[in-house]
Amino acid sequence: xENSSSLLxxxxxxxxxxxxxxxxFRRLGLGATLGYLLAGAVVGPHVLGLVxxxxxxxxxxxxxxxxxxxxxxxxxxxxxxxxxRRDILGLGAIQVVACGxxxxxxxxxxxxxxxxxxxxxxMPLALSSTAQVLPMLQAAGRLRTPFxxxxxxxLLFQDLSIIPMITIIATMSRNPADANGPPGWQLGxxxxxxxxxxxxxxxxLIRPLFRLIGNLGEREMFIVAALFTVMAxxxxxxxxxxxxxxxxxxxxxxxxxxxxxxxxxxxxxxxRSILLGLFFLAVGMMLDLHTIAERPFFVLGMALGLVAIKxxxxxxxxxxxxxxxxxxxxxxMLLSQGGEFGFVLFTQAQHALLIAPExxxxxxxxxxxxxxTTPFLMKATKRMREEPAMAQGERAGPENADRATAxxxxxxxxxxxxxxxxxxxxxxxxxxDTDIEMIDVASSFGAKVYFGDGxxxxxxxxxxxxxxxxxxxxxxxxxxxxxxxxxxHHAFPEASIYVRAYDRRAVIRLKKSPASRIxxxxxxxxxxxxxxxxxxxxxxxxxxNRAEEMYRANDRERLKIQIEAGDIRAARGMMIVRPSGEx
Numbered sequence: 001x002e003n004s005s006s007l008l009x010x011x012x013x014x015x016x017x018x019x020x021x022x023x024x025f026r027r028l029g030l031g032a033t034l035g036y037l038l039a040g041a042v043v044g045p046h047v048l049g050l051v052x053x054x055x056x057x058x059x060x061x062x063x064x065x066x067x068x069x070x071x072x073x074x075x076x077x078x079x080x081x082x083x084x085r086r087d088i089l090g091l092g093a094i095q096v097v098a099c100g101x102x103x104x105x106x107x108x109x110x111x112x113x114x115x116x117x118x119x120x121x122x123m124p125l126a127l128s129s130t131a132q133v134l135p136m137l138q139a140a141g142r143l144r145t146p147f148x149x150x151x152x153x154x155l156l157f158q159d160l161s162i163i164p165m166i167t168i169i170a171t172m173s174r175n176p177a178d179a180n181g182p183p184g185w186q187l188g189x190x191x192x193x194x195x196x197x198x199x200x201x202x203x204x205l206i207r208p209l210f211r212l213i214g215n216l217g218e219r220e221m222f223i224v225a226a227l228f229t230v231m232a233x234x235x236x237x238x239x240x241x242x243x244x245x246x247x248x249x250x251x252x253x254x255x256x257x258x259x260x261x262x263x264x265x266x267x268x269x270x271x272r273s274i275l276l277g278l279f280f281l282a283v284g285m286m287l288d289l290h291t292i293a294e295r296p297f298f299v300l301g302m303a304l305g306l307v308a309i310k311x312x313x314x315x316x317x318x319x320x321x322x323x324x325x326x327x328x329x330x331x332x333m334l335l336s337q338g339g340e341f342g343f344v345l346f347t348q349a350q351h352a353l354l355i356a357p358e359x360x361x362x363x364x365x366x367x368x369x370x371x372x373t374t375p376f377l378m379k380a381t382k383r384m385r386e387e388p389a390m391a392q393g394e395r396a397g398p399e400n401a402d403r404a405t406a407x408x409x410x411x412x413x414x415x416x417x418x419x420x421x422x423x424x425x426x427x428x429x430x431x432x433d434t435d436i437e438m439i440d441v442a443s444s445f446g447a448k449v450y451f452g453d454g455x456x457x458x459x460x461x462x463x464x465x466x467x468x469x470x471x472x473x474x475x476x477x478x479x480x481x482x483x484x485x486x487x488x489h490h491a492f493p494e495a496s497i498y499v500r501a502y503d504r505r506a507v508i509r510l511k512k513s514p515a516s517r518i519x520x521x522x523x524x525x526x527x528x529x530x531x532x533x534x535x536x537x538x539x540x541x542x543x544x545n546r547a548e549e550m551y552r553a554n555d556r557e558r559l560k561i562q563i564e565a566g567d568i569r570a571a572r573g574m575m576i577v578r579p580s581g582e583x
Contacts (some may be wrong), residue, residue, distance in 0.1 A: 068130065203281070402428070
C-alpha cells in the first residue's frame with residue numbers, strides 16, 4: 001500500500017507541475033520540452049524535494065523514446081528508407097565523426113583531461129536529442145519534408161552509432177572487469193542478426209497476429225498487441241546489449257506498409273506522449289543544481305561551446321551536401337544540443353574508469369542545459385532563418401490572408417478553374433502557390449495569390465486551415481503522397497480534402513488516404529474530346545452516351561481491381577483496345 005500511495009503521490013505532483021509549466025512555456029512559444037525540464041528540476045530533489053528516485057523514473061520513462069522511434073518507423077517503409085540511404089550513411093556518418101572529433105578536441109583543450117577521457121566525453125556529445133527534435137519537427141509539420149527527412153537521417157545514424165561508441169569505450173576501458181566483455185565485432189554481429197531476426201518476426205509473426213486481431217474485431221487488443229510489439233523488440237535488443245530504441249524503430253518499419261499502420265499510430269501515440277513527457281521530467285529531476293552552482297561559468301561555458309561547435313560543424317556539412325545556407329543553419333541549430341543517450345554513454349565511461357563520477361554529473365548537467373537552449377535558439381533566430389521578403393519579391397505569405405472557407409493549393413491552369421468555380425458560388429477562397437511568376441500574373445488579373453508551400457502543415461495553419469471546411473490540392477506533377485494527405489487530415493480533421501491526381505498510379509497510391517475526392521487531372525477533358533470527335537463523325541448522341549457509360553463503368557471496375565492489388569498492371573485484360581465485336 002505504501003508503494004502504491006507513493007506512486008500516486010509522485011504521479012499527482014509530476015503531472016500537476018508538468019501541466020502548469022508546459023502550458024506557460026507553450027504560451028510563451030518556447031515549446032513543451034523546456035517546460036518539462038524546468039518542472040522536473042523544481043519538483044526534484046535539488047529544489048523543492050517533493051519527488052525523488054529520478055533514476056528509477058528515468059528507466060521507465062525511456063519507454064517514451066522507444067515508442068517515439070516505433071512511431072517514426074511506421075512513417076518510413078523499407079522503400080522510403082532505402083531512398084534515404086545517402087543521407088543516413090553519408091550525412092549522418094560525417095556528422096557523428098566530425099562533431100565527435102571537434103568536441104573531443106574542445107574538451108581536451110578546455111579541461112586538460114586525458115585524451116581518452118576527452119574522447120569518451122566528446123563522442124556522446126556528438127549525439128543530439130531525438131526525443132526533443134522529432135516532436136519539434138512534428139509540431140511544425142516538417143517531419144515529412146526534405147529538411148525533416150535529412151534531420152531524421154542524422155538522428156537515425158546517431159542511434160546506430162551508439163553500438164560502436166560503446167565498443168570504443170569498452171576498448172579504452174581501465175576497468176579489469178571489462179576485459180571479459182564481448183569484442184566489438186561480436187556486438188556488430190549481434191546487431192545485424194537482431195535486425196534480421198526482427199525483420200523476419202515482423203513478416204511471419206507480427207503481421208499475421210495483427211491480421212488475426214483485425215478479423216476478430218477486438219479493438220482493445222490492437223493496443224495490447226502494439227505495446228507488445230514495441231516491448232518485445234526493445235527487450236530483444238536490450239538482452240543483446242544493443243539500442244532498445246533501434247529495435248522499436250525496426251519493428252515500426254516492418255509494419256509501415258501494413259493496412260494497420262494508422263490504427264497502430266492512433267493506439268500508441270497517447271502512451272508515447274505521456275512517457276516522453278515523463279522522460280524530460282526525469283531529466284530535469286536529475287539535473288544536479290548544486291554542481292552547476294559550484295561551477296556555473298564552466299557549465300554554461302561548456303554548454304555554449306557545445307551548441308556553437310555543433311551548429312558550425314553541422315552548418316558546414318549541410319552546405320557540403322548542397323543545402324542553402326538558411327536550411328543548413330536551421331539544421332545546425334536544431335541538432336546543436338546534447339542528447340539523452342549521452343547519459344547512457346557517460347555512465348559507460350564512468351564504469352570503464354575513464355572519467356570520475358563528478359565529471360559524469362557535470363557533463364550530464366551540460367547536456368541538460370544545452371537541451372534547454374534549443375527552444376530559445378530556434379525562436380531567437382526564426383527571422384534570420386526565414387527567406388527574406390525581398391527574396392520572395394515582397395509577396396505576402398498566407399498568414400496575411402483573411403480566413404476563408406476553402407484553401408486552394410496550386411494556382412496553375414487547374415487550380416485557377418477550381419478557384420473561379422468556388423468564387424462563383426460565393427465560397428471564400430485562399431489561394432497559395434510557390435511560383436512567383438504565376439503569382440505576379442494572377443495579380444495583374446486581380447487575383448490575390450499568397451506565396452508559400454501549401455503542403456506544409458505549419459503554412460496551412462497560418463492560412464487558416466483550422467477554420468476551413470475544404471482544402472483542395474491542385475498542384476501540377478506527382479508530388480503528393482498518402483502520408484502527406486494523412487498528416488493534413490490529422491492536423492485539420494474538420495476540413496474535407498480534395499486532391500488532383502496526376503494519373504492512375506497516383507490514384508492507386510492515394511486511394512487509401514483520407515482524401516474526400518481524388519480527381520484524375522485529364523480524364524474529364526479526354527472524355528470531352530472523345531465525345532466531340534464522335535459527334536463530328538456522325539455518331540448518335542444515344543450511342544455516344546452508351547460508349548461513355550461503358551468506358552466509365554469499365555474504368556471504375558479496373559481501377560478498383562488495381563487499388564486492391566496495388567499494381568498498375570492488374571486487370572490489363574479489361575482495357576478497351578478494339579471496337580466491340582471485332583475478332
